[in-house]
Amino acid sequence: MTKKPAVILLSGGLDSATCLAIAKAEGFAPYCLSFDYGQKHNAELKAAARVAKALGAVEHRILKIDLAGFGGSALTDATIDVPVGGGKPGEIPVTYVPARNTVLLSYALAWSEVLKADDIFIGVNAVDYSGYPDCRPEYIASFQAMARLATKVGVEGSNLTIHTPLLKLTKAGIAQKGTELGVDYALTVTCYKADFEGRACGQCEACRLRSAGFANAGLADPTRYQK
Amino acid sequence: MTKKPAVILLSGGLDSATCLAIAKAEGFAPYCLSFDYGQKHNAELKAAARVAKALGAVEHRILKIDLAGFGGSALTDATIDVPVGGGKPGEIPVTYVPARNTVLLSYALAWSEVLKADDIFIGVNAVDYSGYPDCRPEYIASFQAMARLATKVGVEGSNLTIHTPLLKLTKAGIAQKGTELGVDYALTVTCYKADFEGRACGQCEACRLRSAGFANAGLADPTRYQK
Numbered sequence: 445m446t447k448k449p450a451v452i453l454l455s456g457g458l459d460s461a462t463c464l465a466i467a468k469a470e471g472f473a474p475y476c477l478s479f480d481y482g483q484k485h486n487a488e489l490k491a492a493a494r495v496a497k498a499l500g501a502v503e504h505r506i507l508k509i510d511l512a513g514f515g516g517s518a519l520t521d522a523t524i525d526v527p528v529g530g531g532k533p534g535e536i537p538v539t540y541v542p543a544r545n546t547v548l549l550s551y552a553l554a555w556s557e558v559l560k561a562d563d564i565f566i567g568v569n570a571v572d573y574s575g576y577p578d579c580r581p582e583y584i585a586s587f588q589a590m591a592r593l594a595t596k597v598g599v600e601g602s603n604l605t606i607h608t609p610l611l612k613l614t615k616a617g618i619a620q621k622g623t624e625l626g627v628d629y630a631l632t633v634t635c636y637k638a639d640f641e642g643r644a645c646g647q648c649e650a651c652r653l654r655s656a657g658f659a660n661a662g663l664a665d666p667t668r669y670q671k
Numbered sequence: 672m673t674k675k676p677a678v679i680l681l682s683g684g685l686d687s688a689t690c691l692a693i694a695k696a697e698g699f700a701p702y703c704l705s706f707d708y709g710q711k712h713n714a715e716l717k718a719a720a721r722v723a724k725a726l727g728a729v730e731h732r733i734l735k736i737d738l739a740g741f742g743g744s745a746l747t748d749a750t751i752d753v754p755v756g757g758g759k760p761g762e763i764p765v766t767y768v769p770a771r772n773t774v775l776l777s778y779a780l781a782w783s784e785v786l787k788a789d790d791i792f793i794g795v796n797a798v799d800y801s802g803y804p805d806c807r808p809e810y811i812a813s814f815q816a817m818a819r820l821a822t823k824v825g826v827e828g829s830n831l832t833i834h835t836p837l838l839k840l841t842k843a844g845i846a847q848k849g850t851e852l853g854v855d856y857a858l859t860v861t862c863y864k865a866d867f868e869g870r871a872c873g874q875c876e877a878c879r880l881r882s883a884g885f886a887n888a889g890l891a892d893p894t895r896y897q898k
Contacts, residue, residue, distance in 0.1 A: 508737060510734045510735060510736065514782050542780075542781040542784040543780040545821070546777045546780055546781070546818070546821045547774070549777075550770060550773045550774040550777040551770075553769075553773055554769040554770035554771075555741050555769075558741045558769050577820065577821060577822055577823060578820075578821045582820055583817070583820040586816055589817070590810070590813040590814050590816070593807065593809055594772070594804060594813075594814075595770055595804055
């Protein structure tokens with residue numbers, strides 16, 4: 445039997461690599477989609493390519509898109525520093541990119557329509573949605589409702605599903621799950637300040653969450669750090 | 672009093688130019704957004720710049736985005752011919768671009784968040800929504816519901832509104848409205864096969880709808896045609 449195609453949003457970090465492994469384990473043929481959106485940590489795109497290859501993606505596309513043009517985030521705006529520590533509880537981090545998940549999911553929807561795929565995977569999770577509005581479950585549900593009306597199949601009645609298998613998992617839970625599925629996390633890059641070789645700074649918020657995740661899961665941290 | 676900012680999706684055609692004129696007449700400060708998405712009729716981007724200037728946009732941005740990469744439409748895929756006549760009634764035209772309005776509205780949402788604008792204008796209309804899934808009123812309502820959850824202000828409670836002032840107008844009604852508001856339609860380009868100077872072919876579906884619109888409104892057609 446032919447496997448059903450699914451579009452997987454793949455940043456090259458720990459979460460999206462795990463998400464890809466889950467989609468594959470669930471029997472989907474993975475079509476991975478990454479974005480070059482002017483992020484400072486471009487090393488993650490190389491990581492995405494490594495991860496897509498290692499986990500057997502049918503196809504991996506990198507779209508160059510322009511989000512930096514609008515500014516407003518430490519990840520795309522060179523005038524805002526990436527914070528070393530975490531933000532205040534309940535506050536939206538300055539690393540939030542305006543409407544990012546909406547833009548990325550919209551492209552995934554476009555590709556899914558061309559592929560005739562009913563399934564899109566995005567690796568948002570419980571840790572993220574404490575701060576980012578577009579990681580919340582009610583947001584994802586609302587995007588899915590919109591997406592079912594947005595396309596050709598939407599006219600007939602769409603089964604399009606936005607899968608968020610990490611939504612209720614902690615970083616430790618994600619690291620545990622991916623390890624069970626054979627993900628090689630040494631291939632992934634999570635750090636906001638990774639160097640050209642993809643080595644992590646070990647100090648930014650993303651690094652702290654990631655290393656705590658491995659520690660809490662009782663796993664050795666395979667991350668490659670800058671000296 | 673400072674005018675409220677609004678993001679206007681501006682393709683450079685008859686509809687979006689009218690939409691911009693309406694937003695301005697309603698007292699908004701217009702921030703116009705156009706896209707270079709690999710469309711064959713690039714002349715419309717020059718038209719968008721002319722229209723934005725003529726109608727007093729506060730700012731006009733052209734984002735280069737990649738929709739052609741996915742293929743699937745006569746407007747972006749060089750292997751599909753743009754049809755000369757119209758499609759069959761009830762069928763989705765081959766000129767439909769996968770999830771186009773979802774992608775474009777997502778960028779408008781991103782910019783609106785940075786501008787702290789609560790208002791987005793898009794020139795979808797009754798003629799379009801007969802064939803395009805992402806021009807239907809239920810789709811627009813659903814996008815607005817999603818957008819209110821997607822952004823920073825969405826966490827507090829968003830008033831974001833997707834304005835579709837042309838939704839129930841025919842082409843004749845749109846041409847009439849814009850003429851009342853002083854739109855110079857000679858500046859606009861609607862044709863799918865416009866030449867480098869923005870002159871229309873007079874034969875494609877877009878040209879036929881447009882010229883019938885002027886005729887039905889009892890207006891002279893200001894369109895510049897090829898030979």
